[in-house]
Every structure is written in C-alpha cells, then in structure tokens.
Amino acid sequence: MVCIRRGIKAGTALLHCGDGNISPADFSGLIEVEKSATQTTSRGIGNLIVSDFHEEEINS
Amino acid sequence: MAKIVIDGVEHEVNPDNNLLQECLSLGLDLPYFCWHPSMGSVGACRQCAVMQYRDADDKEGMLVMACMTPAADGAIISIEDEGAKSFRSEVIESLMTSHPHDCPVCEEGGECHLQDMTLMSGHNYRRYDKKKRTHRNQYLGPFVNHEMNRCITCYRCVRFYGDYAGGTDLSAQASHHHVYFGRHEEGVLESEFSGNLVEVCPTGVFTDKAFSENYSRKWDLQTAPSVCVGCSVGCNTSPGERYGSLRRTVNRYNSEVNGYFLCDRGRFGFDFVNNSDRLLEPVQRVDNTGELLADDQVKAFIKEFKADGTIGIGSPRASNESNFALRAMVGEENFYAGYSDVEHESMQVLLDLASDTAFHSPSVREIEMADAVLILGEDVTNVAPRIALALRQSVRNKAKDLADESRIPQWQDSAVRELAQHDLSPLSIISSAVSRLDDVASDRVIESLSVVAAMGHQIANKISASAPKADCSAAHDQVIEKIVEQLKAAKRPLIIAGNSNGSEVIRAAANIARALYDFKDNSAIDLCLLVPEVNSVGMSLMTNAKNPLGAALKKLHDGTAKRVIVLENDLYRRASRAKVDAALTAATKVLVLDQLPTSTTANADVVLPATAFSEHEATYINYEGRAQLSFQVHQCKKQAQPSWRWLCDAEHVDDLVERCCNEVPGLARLREVLPGENPFIAGMKVPRQSHRYSGRTAMTANVNVHEPKQREDKESVMSFSMEGMPAQKDASVHAASWAPKWNSNQSISKFQDEVNGELKQGHPGCLLIERKDSSGSYFKAGSDSIEPSANQLRLVFSYQIFGSDELSARSKPIQARMTDAYIGLSPQDAQKRDLRQGDVATISPLGSP
Amino acid sequence: MSQQVIASTATKARRLSADEIVEIEHEMTLYPDKRAVGLEALKIVQKHQGWVSDESLLGIAKYLDIPAADLEGVATFFNLVYRQQVGKNVILFCDSVSCWIMGCEGIKSYIKDKLAIDYGETTEDGDFTLIPVPCLGDCDKAPVMMVGPDMHRNLTPEKIDSIIMDCKTIQD
Incomplete structure (x- = not known):
C-alpha cells in the first residue's frame, strides 16, 4: 500500500511491515518501489492515526 | 516544611502543595473529582471544600476549595466542620441530579470514584425528582465506550486527553446543564493514550x-503485579483474569516508570494471551502433520538436544530466566542473539554507552524533568509511546519556570497554562519523516538518514570542539546553531535516539551527549537510547558480542551446528527468508518454543508450548537497564509451561535469578527485584484474589459439582486464593489497589509515601547497569553514506504503535486499529512512479549497506 | 470490526467564500492567536450563511488550522451560534422577569398561534424561528423581542402582526 505524505524526505521510503508476509529482514539500505498490478489488501491504511503526519491525505 | 492544623491536630506539610494534596498525603479522607495527582488543580467540581480559619479566635471560618488553597504555614482548617460537610453533600447532590444511577449495569460499578465520593460526602438520598437531562453517545472506536449520561462534568477527560496527552479530537461542548464531552462527530479517538480515559474518568x-x-x-478478577511486554519501557500493569481468560489491563503505579498512565498498546495488547491459535501442547511434526508428544517423549527429545552440536537462539521478547535457561543448556558460546544482525551491531554500541560514566539513562519520570530535548532519527511515539507522553510534559517545564517567576504555584494548572500560552521548553526533532510529537517541537528538520546523523555530529562539534566534525551542508547551520544554544543553556538537557534504523544515529547522539558532558564540566548527561522490545537489553546482556544471529544461521547452514533451539522467536522477522530457510532445512532437528504459531514454528520438528507473560513469573530489563519483576496472574490451561521449565531442571524463578546473578556479569544485582527476605506476614501469602472474590467454589459447577481444591502456588509469594494478607507493606506485590472507602484506582494515594511519591516501601525496579569510573571517547563522524541514486530510495523502517509489536498485533482490539503494510513516500517520489495514495506497490531490495 | 472504523474526516469541509475569508482575515489581524479568531469566524459565517453547518464548521477549522473539536466547543457554548438551520428571520423573544410581569406570555401564545411554531421551531415556509432569550436589557419597555438586528418594544398583538407583515414584505 502506498501512503503519500508531504512530511517525508524525498529519496526516503518509510516501510511499515504490517502483519502480512513482508519481513523487515528482507530489506535494508536501498530499495526500489514500483506500481503493482494486483490490488489485494485486507486492512487498508484508513486506520493510520489521522493526524499521524499532521496533514491531510493527498488524494488527487 | 510548614505546620498546619487540621481539625485541631497539627501536621507537617509541604507548603509548595495545595491543601487537598497534602490532606491525601496525610492519609485523610477528603472527597474530590476534578483534581488529579499528575494534572494539578482547576477548582471545577467544588467537592473538596473545607473550612479555613483566620486564626485560633476565628470561630466562623470561611469555605475554601482545598485543591485551590496553598498548604501555607500556620493554616488552620477543618474537614469535619458541619458547614463544610453540608456544603460538600449539597455539591454532590447537585452533581448527581442527572446521573442515571445505573451502577448495576455500569462497568465502573465497584471501582467507581463517583460511588466512593458520593458515599463519603454523605449524599445517600435523592431529593431531585424531575426529568434528568440525557445525551446521545458517540462511537469512539474499538477501545473506549461512551456513556455521557453518567457524566458529572469534572472536566478530567479533556484535561487529560488534550492538555496532558496532546489529543485534539475530544472537547468540552455546550454549556450549563448540557455540557458534553465528545468528538466533533463520531469516530475513532485518535490519541494513542485514549485508553487512560477509562481510568481518568471518575465514573x-x-x-x-x-x-x-x-x-x-x-x-x-484475579490479579497480580505485572509488567507490560509491549515495548522496552516496561510499564507496570495489573492484568485481571476470570474463568481462565485474561480480561483487561489497568495501570499499576510506579513512581519511576509509568506513573498513572499507559499507552493503548499496553492497555489493549494483552489479548493475544486469549488467542484461539495459542500453542497449548507439545507437538512433533511428522510428514506435515502434528503429533502430540507425551512427557517422556519430550524429555527424550530435550536430552537429545543436550549433546554437542546444539545451538540456541535467544529472544528479546522472552524473560531473562528463559533466555538464561537456554544459554545454560547450550553453553554461552552456543547462545546466539535473537534479533537481526543490524540490531545486534547497534545493541553492542548501546551496551558500551550504557556503562559510560558520561551518560545517565533517564527514567520516564526523569525524562519529564528535561528542559531541552533533542530527538535524533527516532519516532518515539511509535517505538516507546509512554516516553512520548513524558516528553509532552517536559516541554511544559518552561511554563513551570514562568509560574515560579510570577509566584503562581505549579499545581494551579489552568493559571499556569494561561500564563505560558504557547511558550514551551525547546524540543527539537531531526528525522526522516514527520512524527506525532511535531506539534510540541520547537524545531523540526526532515532529512535523509545520513544527513540526520551528520547533523548530530555537527551539533556535537559545535558544543565541544573536541568532538569530530562532520560533512554537513550549510543548509541547516541556523537550526544547528539554535539547538546547540538551547542544549548548552539547559539545566537538564536530554538526547534521545534509538536503534530502529542502525547505529550511526546512536553514535551521533552519543557524541552530542559527550560534548555536553565536556561542556558542563563532567556532569552526566541524560542520554535515552530506545530499543524495540521488552527484554532487548536483558537478552543482549546474555549474548556474546561475537554471536549474532547471522553466525548461528551460517553454522546451521554449513553443518557446523546440527540442532537448534529457537526460544520464543520468529526468525523470519529477524533475518532474510532465504537465510532462515537454508538454516532450518540444513539443521537435523529444530526445536521451537513459543506461545503462538509463526512461520518458524511451522518449520520446526518439535514445538513446545510456552506460557505468556501473564502465566508465569519473570524478570525483564527495560531500555534504561531497569530490571523489574512480573508475577504470574493466572494458570495456563493445558500444557504450556515457562520456556525455562522445558529446558532446565530449576524449580523456581528465584533459582534462575540467582544463577543469572552469578553467571552473567551484567545481571549481578538482578536478585534485588525479588520480594524481600520475609514477604510473608504471619506466615500468610499475598492473595491474588480480592477478599470479595465471588463464586470461587461454584465457578466450575457446570463441569463438576465437587468443589475443586484451590491450586497451591509453591513458587511465588502470592497465592491463587482470597485468603492471606493483602499487600499493605511490600508494594512489589501490590496488584489491585484498594483501601477502605476507596474502591477505585484513586485509592493509590493510600499506598504512596506522599501523593506522587514512591509506593510505601515500594519497589520501582532495580537499575542493573553499573557505570565505569571513566568516560569513553568520541565516535568518528558518520559512515552511513548510502545515498540513493536515480530510481532508488533509502529505506527507513517505520514502527507503528498498533502492529509493529509481534504479540500485541495478535490482540483483537489492537487488530481493529492496525493497517496494512505500507510504504510511505514523498509526493515527488510518488509522482515519479505514478503512484497514488492507497495504490498497491511492490518493493524490491537492492542489497544491504 | 476494522470495517467499523469511521475516518475522522467523514464530513467534508466547505470551502469558505471569498467574502467570508476577507472578513476572517481582518479579524486575524486583531488577535495574536488563531484560536481566538474562532468565535468571530463563526459569527462571520453565520452572517453569510444564516447558520453554521457541519461543513462550514470544518471549513473554518481547516482555514484557521485549529482542531474541529475545539471549534465545536466554542460553537455549542454560545446559544446564538446556530448549529441547526434557522428561518430567514430569527425571533429572539424575551421571557424574563420584567417581560413576564408585563404579560409576555400572552404575546408569546399569540406568536405561537399565528406562526404555528413553539420555542426552538421554524415555520414550515422557513421564514421564522422562535427562540427564547433571558433578557434583552430593555426592561422599561417590556415586553420586548428582537427580530434580526431590530429591537421591538412594548409589544402588543397588533405590533406582532405588523412586524411579521413587514418581514414578509421585505422578503418579497
């Protein structure tokens, strides 16, 4: 799931592994991010504490 | 000290406090609602009225609110005066006019401050026979219920939620008889401390x-003193059990650690204990199906592991005793770290710093005292939430200074806030993304991880020229200069970092603290280094620096080691899938002990069920090196045992603690957390059940009408019973707070030395790590120079209070607040990749640093 | 269970009009703190919209960058910030002591019958809302009431007729 926030430094990707199959140990240092064809999600990111990033979502 | 007279008796009191607080410290019963020991006075409820006299000749007196009146030397007051008593009973009568009197169906009933105070104030007959005002309730999310009709408008909820915890979505609305406390509209309470409303609300x-x-x-409820296993802060809790399931967690006061408050992970994360997936029987995997093991089979199996060629992998979420039992079984040289190699490396740096005399590792209470804070690269709210709450109090130290200057007592909460407005003590945050503390930050720099570290080194260099210089662009010179000045000017500066994202940031943070140590003529500087798990520190003290997890996996893979015991750990969260797969496939036998099934248990030959935190007695060591004892609350159904019991012959936790003291250098003082020499009063144990515990003999009558024998607890100073001596003296076994006339959690004042003081003869835990005689030297500046090129991104791990902790993520209420895995991107980076909010993305690694 | 979660921005903020913004901006020059402008902003929006809808409230909160919950606290504290839609003319009818002595009860039932509304209600055509107030500070000319910005004194049924007639005429 992609979560876009103004308050993230360009060039940095924040990774939250959730309780799915992503292991933090599989990644470190540098990564690439691409759009995925699949659209399967269970929880979504609606539960992110809304003011977590003290700004509104950028939906457009 | 000041001398005051209360009802003709002279008492010594602290003149810096108000009369209410001092009356409670003296153990006197004076009713109150709006005052809270950690939130001060606002004088909203008028319940604590007492009669004050000008001098000995004054027979009339005048009514004053005890919470709004200083305990000044020479004050003469009366609590028992008829005028004061009748005023208090009229106040409670008016507060109660619209209260629904629904105690029998109210969850607060039996531990309700309103019930206690109503009785204490002498209002026992209702004269008001008109219509009561009623309210509509709101849906507030999965943690907290809302029942506004019960409200007596003490304003404690909004004072905690907004003023104390910084929440913005709960407010007082409307006026006079219709005052309403709620959100602007229905929805989840956003604050990660919302659960405290349950305890803060007096009804x-x-x-x-x-x-x-x-x-x-x-x-x-059957309760015992426990320690939260949700993160490395080690907040003290009282979990309650009934009918074999854990029902709830409430705060347990510890003056040094959590005080009166818990975070929502700690309060609602216990439910994994009740998870229906719990491992409850020893199972051997035979051709992909599980086969139950009998006792002798398990014993034979363990015996097989006691041969050469067995290695053990410890766990930062398991107790000292279980880690030690494994280490003792396989030998120190064969005991490996149970966290990732990156974490292992940073943990070594951290342990080194822990014994350096230049630093002091501050407790949560001490963090609240800081008058200038710098957070370097860590998301405190999500890694150690209770500390974020303490930082919110630290920024108010400026307000307290201003109050002192204006001679306003610090407990005059609303006056002090009014005086200071938005004037806060400095708190600067330098990290790669915004955080939940930004609203109280004086400066906020968002930079890549390497720049964060470089800026840290630069700050150190500017404070003391002996600290190494760093390559740092001039872009942030101004803010660096400002932070340097703030830290230098502070009486008690605090530097916070953590090991969420490697060790370079920790090195930078240590250099800043060391520079301050030089600058401040060698007085130890508060350096708070956060780690993610409840016993990260304990396990690391037992692990040889040369034994990272990677080495264990390699040994298994190349056949140097044949058998492996994995203690309460999912290795797939710690090392790459390929490496773990290779190691577990190569091993001839894999034994895993755990509470819940994981990818690791799925690949084990034998799985032994381990008890959860509430089902065994254990010690843990928190981020500051504080050892704490957590008692067993209830018995585990079926066959789960503490991991140490599967692995060694020790009979008591005490035996293992004793061996830890003797055999692990860093743990020499661990025995100090055990209950005192003679915890028994008149030969009686401390009961886990209250004296009113009901239905004990009938609880299992649906199964068998014979009254079961109460299980004896031979190991602990506590009993699974209501008989015995409730803890009055030794507060380390102080689970459920109760005192005559005080059924609610407010009864805690009856157990403290003074309000907000230590528990009487209390045990706030024991700081294990001893400082050396001399201080170390500066780290060389910066080596984290991984700069992304073209399409690459620098990865930063983002912790989430709800979801990042493995065990609490399997608790139902927490699951209701969890998110999917996500990747956070800046708008520029997202646009480059044609990604929109909520899109699904694939991430691929590009090698390690 | 997770499906139950309601995002906290369920109601969408209304974009404030240019006129509203100009007036709010002016108020902002008069106060040191944005939060303090909240009440003035509510009054400005009510002046333009007749009342303060949820969408308007969120719009103000967003524009001032203050928590919606706090602004709601201010809005609901004051009876005369209307959080429900009101009629084109709001009748603030005094039923305090002096007016009561001077027979306001009779006047009130006259209004009630004429407009077919009670306290807190709005006429079906949306022209009038009747709200009681404790005192309008004009006791020597009791009974009194206010309609919009205008004060009406020494009320009689005849005067009520003409006030209501006037309101309707002005409207048309």
Missing part, C-alpha cells in the same frame, strides 16, 4: 470496550 462515561464485551467486576 463510567469512558469505559474499556474490550473489557465490557467480556466483563467481570473488579473484585472478581
């Missing part, structure tokens, strides 16, 4: 939703 407006769904009265 049943805010109640524990998860508990309501599986409810039991306070006096029917």
Whole structure:
C-alpha cells in the first residue's frame, strides 16, 4: 500500500511491515518501489492515526 | 516544611502543595473529582471544600476549595466542620441530579470514584425528582465506550486527553446543564493514550470496550503485579483474569516508570494471551502433520538436544530466566542473539554507552524533568509511546519556570497554562519523516538518514570542539546553531535516539551527549537510547558480542551446528527468508518454543508450548537497564509451561535469578527485584484474589459439582486464593489497589509515601547497569553514506504503535486499529512512479549497506 | 470490526467564500492567536450563511488550522451560534422577569398561534424561528423581542402582526 505524505524526505521510503508476509529482514539500505498490478489488501491504511503526519491525505 | 492544623491536630506539610494534596498525603479522607495527582488543580467540581480559619479566635471560618488553597504555614482548617460537610453533600447532590444511577449495569460499578465520593460526602438520598437531562453517545472506536449520561462534568477527560496527552479530537461542548464531552462527530479517538480515559474518568462515561464485551467486576478478577511486554519501557500493569481468560489491563503505579498512565498498546495488547491459535501442547511434526508428544517423549527429545552440536537462539521478547535457561543448556558460546544482525551491531554500541560514566539513562519520570530535548532519527511515539507522553510534559517545564517567576504555584494548572500560552521548553526533532510529537517541537528538520546523523555530529562539534566534525551542508547551520544554544543553556538537557534504523544515529547522539558532558564540566548527561522490545537489553546482556544471529544461521547452514533451539522467536522477522530457510532445512532437528504459531514454528520438528507473560513469573530489563519483576496472574490451561521449565531442571524463578546473578556479569544485582527476605506476614501469602472474590467454589459447577481444591502456588509469594494478607507493606506485590472507602484506582494515594511519591516501601525496579569510573571517547563522524541514486530510495523502517509489536498485533482490539503494510513516500517520489495514495506497490531490495 | 472504523474526516469541509475569508482575515489581524479568531469566524459565517453547518464548521477549522473539536466547543457554548438551520428571520423573544410581569406570555401564545411554531421551531415556509432569550436589557419597555438586528418594544398583538407583515414584505 502506498501512503503519500508531504512530511517525508524525498529519496526516503518509510516501510511499515504490517502483519502480512513482508519481513523487515528482507530489506535494508536501498530499495526500489514500483506500481503493482494486483490490488489485494485486507486492512487498508484508513486506520493510520489521522493526524499521524499532521496533514491531510493527498488524494488527487 | 510548614505546620498546619487540621481539625485541631497539627501536621507537617509541604507548603509548595495545595491543601487537598497534602490532606491525601496525610492519609485523610477528603472527597474530590476534578483534581488529579499528575494534572494539578482547576477548582471545577467544588467537592473538596473545607473550612479555613483566620486564626485560633476565628470561630466562623470561611469555605475554601482545598485543591485551590496553598498548604501555607500556620493554616488552620477543618474537614469535619458541619458547614463544610453540608456544603460538600449539597455539591454532590447537585452533581448527581442527572446521573442515571445505573451502577448495576455500569462497568465502573465497584471501582467507581463517583460511588466512593458520593458515599463519603454523605449524599445517600435523592431529593431531585424531575426529568434528568440525557445525551446521545458517540462511537469512539474499538477501545473506549461512551456513556455521557453518567457524566458529572469534572472536566478530567479533556484535561487529560488534550492538555496532558496532546489529543485534539475530544472537547468540552455546550454549556450549563448540557455540557458534553465528545468528538466533533463520531469516530475513532485518535490519541494513542485514549485508553487512560477509562481510568481518568471518575465514573463510567469512558469505559474499556474490550473489557465490557467480556466483563467481570473488579473484585472478581484475579490479579497480580505485572509488567507490560509491549515495548522496552516496561510499564507496570495489573492484568485481571476470570474463568481462565485474561480480561483487561489497568495501570499499576510506579513512581519511576509509568506513573498513572499507559499507552493503548499496553492497555489493549494483552489479548493475544486469549488467542484461539495459542500453542497449548507439545507437538512433533511428522510428514506435515502434528503429533502430540507425551512427557517422556519430550524429555527424550530435550536430552537429545543436550549433546554437542546444539545451538540456541535467544529472544528479546522472552524473560531473562528463559533466555538464561537456554544459554545454560547450550553453553554461552552456543547462545546466539535473537534479533537481526543490524540490531545486534547497534545493541553492542548501546551496551558500551550504557556503562559510560558520561551518560545517565533517564527514567520516564526523569525524562519529564528535561528542559531541552533533542530527538535524533527516532519516532518515539511509535517505538516507546509512554516516553512520548513524558516528553509532552517536559516541554511544559518552561511554563513551570514562568509560574515560579510570577509566584503562581505549579499545581494551579489552568493559571499556569494561561500564563505560558504557547511558550514551551525547546524540543527539537531531526528525522526522516514527520512524527506525532511535531506539534510540541520547537524545531523540526526532515532529512535523509545520513544527513540526520551528520547533523548530530555537527551539533556535537559545535558544543565541544573536541568532538569530530562532520560533512554537513550549510543548509541547516541556523537550526544547528539554535539547538546547540538551547542544549548548552539547559539545566537538564536530554538526547534521545534509538536503534530502529542502525547505529550511526546512536553514535551521533552519543557524541552530542559527550560534548555536553565536556561542556558542563563532567556532569552526566541524560542520554535515552530506545530499543524495540521488552527484554532487548536483558537478552543482549546474555549474548556474546561475537554471536549474532547471522553466525548461528551460517553454522546451521554449513553443518557446523546440527540442532537448534529457537526460544520464543520468529526468525523470519529477524533475518532474510532465504537465510532462515537454508538454516532450518540444513539443521537435523529444530526445536521451537513459543506461545503462538509463526512461520518458524511451522518449520520446526518439535514445538513446545510456552506460557505468556501473564502465566508465569519473570524478570525483564527495560531500555534504561531497569530490571523489574512480573508475577504470574493466572494458570495456563493445558500444557504450556515457562520456556525455562522445558529446558532446565530449576524449580523456581528465584533459582534462575540467582544463577543469572552469578553467571552473567551484567545481571549481578538482578536478585534485588525479588520480594524481600520475609514477604510473608504471619506466615500468610499475598492473595491474588480480592477478599470479595465471588463464586470461587461454584465457578466450575457446570463441569463438576465437587468443589475443586484451590491450586497451591509453591513458587511465588502470592497465592491463587482470597485468603492471606493483602499487600499493605511490600508494594512489589501490590496488584489491585484498594483501601477502605476507596474502591477505585484513586485509592493509590493510600499506598504512596506522599501523593506522587514512591509506593510505601515500594519497589520501582532495580537499575542493573553499573557505570565505569571513566568516560569513553568520541565516535568518528558518520559512515552511513548510502545515498540513493536515480530510481532508488533509502529505506527507513517505520514502527507503528498498533502492529509493529509481534504479540500485541495478535490482540483483537489492537487488530481493529492496525493497517496494512505500507510504504510511505514523498509526493515527488510518488509522482515519479505514478503512484497514488492507497495504490498497491511492490518493493524490491537492492542489497544491504 | 476494522470495517467499523469511521475516518475522522467523514464530513467534508466547505470551502469558505471569498467574502467570508476577507472578513476572517481582518479579524486575524486583531488577535495574536488563531484560536481566538474562532468565535468571530463563526459569527462571520453565520452572517453569510444564516447558520453554521457541519461543513462550514470544518471549513473554518481547516482555514484557521485549529482542531474541529475545539471549534465545536466554542460553537455549542454560545446559544446564538446556530448549529441547526434557522428561518430567514430569527425571533429572539424575551421571557424574563420584567417581560413576564408585563404579560409576555400572552404575546408569546399569540406568536405561537399565528406562526404555528413553539420555542426552538421554524415555520414550515422557513421564514421564522422562535427562540427564547433571558433578557434583552430593555426592561422599561417590556415586553420586548428582537427580530434580526431590530429591537421591538412594548409589544402588543397588533405590533406582532405588523412586524411579521413587514418581514414578509421585505422578503418579497
């Protein structure tokens, strides 16, 4: 799931592994991010504490 | 000290406090609602009225609110005066006019401050016979229920939620008879401390939703003093059990650690204990199916592991005793770290710093005292939430200074806030993304991880020229200069970092603290280094620096080691899938002990069920090196045992603690957390059940009408019984706070030396790590120079209070607040990749640093 | 269970009009703190919209960058910030002591019958809302009431007729 926030430094990707199959140990240092064809999600990111990033979502 | 006279008796009191607080410290009963020991006075409820006299000749006196009146030397007051008593009973009568009197169906009933105070104030007959005002309740999310009709408008909820915890979505609305406490509209309470409303509210407006769904009265819960296993802060808790399931967690006061408050992970994360997936029997995997093991089979199996060629992998979420038992079984040289190699490396740096005399590792209470804070690269709210709450109090130290200058007592909460307005002590945050503390930050720099570290080194260099210089662009010179000045000017500066993202940031943070140490003529500087798990520190003290997890996996893979015991750990969260797969496939036998099934248990030959935190007695060591004892609350059904019991012959936790003291250098003082030499009063143990515990002999009558024998607890100073001596003296076994006339959690004042003081003869834990005689030297500046090129991105791990902790993520209420895995991107980076909010993305690694 | 979660921005903020913004901006020059402008902003929006809808409230909160919950606290504290839609003319009818002595009860039932509304209600055509107030500070000319910005004194049924007639005429 992609979560876009103004308050993230360009060039940095924040990774939250959730309780799915992503292991933090599989990644470190540098990564690439691409759009995925699949659209399967269970929880979504609606539960992110809304003011977590003290700004509104950028939906457009 | 000042001398005051209360009802003709002279008392010594602290003149810096108000009369209410001092009366409670003296153990006197004076009713109150709006005052809270950690939130000060606002004088909203008028319940604590007492009669004050000008001098000995004054027979008339005048009514004053005890919470708004200083305990000044020579004050003469009366609590028992008829005028004061009748005023208090009229106040409570008016507060109660619209209260629904629904105690029998209210979750607060039996531990309700309003019940206690109503009785204490002498209002026992209702004269008001008109219509009561009623309110509509709101849906407030999965944690907290809302029942506004019970409200007596003490304003404690909004004072905690907004003023104390910085929440913005709960407010007082409307006026006079219609005052309403709620959100602007229905929805989840956003604050990660919302669960405290349950304890802060003196009545049943805010109640524990998860508990309501599986409810039991306070006096029917079996409780014991416990320690939260959700993160490395080690907040003290009182979990309550009934009918074999854990029902709720409430705060347990510890003056040094959590005080009166818990975070929502700690309060609602216990439910994994009740998870229906719990491992409850020893199972051997035979051709992909599980086969139950009998006792002798397990013994034979363990014996097989006691041969050469066996290695053990410890766990930062398991107790000292279980880690030690494994280490003793396989030998120190064969005991490996149970966290990732990156974490292992940073943990070594951290342990080194822990014994350096230049630093002091501050407790949560001490963090609240900081008058200038710098957070370097860590998301405190999500890694160690309770510390974020303490930092919110630290920024108010400026307000307290201003109050002192204006001679306003610090407990005059609303006056002090009014005086200071937005004037806060400095708190600067330098990290790669915004955080939940930004609203109280004086400066906020968002930079890549390497720049964060470089800026740290630069700050150190500017404070003391002996600290190494760093390559740092001039872009941030101004803010660096400002932070340097703030830290230098502070009486008690605090530097916070953590090991969420490697060790370079920790090195930078240590250099800043060391520079301050030089600058401040060698007085130790508060350096708070956060780690993610409850016993990260304990396990690392037992692990040889040369034994990272990677080495264990390699040994298994190349056949140097044949058998492996994995203690309460999912290795797939710690090392790459390929490496773990290779190691577990190569091993001839894999034994895993755990509470819940994981990818690791799925690949084990034998899985032994381990008890959860509430089912065994254990010690843990928190981020500051504080050892704490957590008692067993209830018995585990079926065959789960503490991991150490599967692995060694020790009979008591005490035996293992004793061996830890003797055999692990860093743990030499661990025995100090055990209950005193003679915890028994008149040969009686401390009961886990209250004296009102009901239905004990009938609880299992649906199964068997014979009264079961009460299980004896031979190991602990506590008993699974209501008989015995409730803890009055030794507060290390102080689980459920109760005193005559005080059924609610407010009874805690009866156990403290003074309000907000230590528990009487209390045990705030024991700081294990001893400082050396001399201080170390500066780290060389910066080597984290991984700069992304073209399409690459620098990865930063983002912790989430709800979801990042492995065990609490399997608790139902927490699951209701969890998100999917996500990747956070800046708008520029997202646009480059044609990604929009909520899109699904694939991430691929590009090698390690 | 997770499906139950309601995002906290369920109601969408209304974009404030240019006129509203100009007036709010002016108020902002008069106060040191944005939060303090909240009440003035509510009054400005009510002046333009007749009342303060949820969408308007969020719009103000967003524009001032203050928590919606706090602004709601201010809005609901004051009876005369209307959080429900009101009629084109709001009748603030005094039923305090002096007016009561001077027979306001009779006047009130006259209004009630004429407009077919009670306290807190709005006429079906949306022209009038009747709200009681404790005192309008004009006791020597009791009974009194206010309609919009205008004060009406020494009320009689005849005067009520003409006030209501006037309101309707002005409207048309």
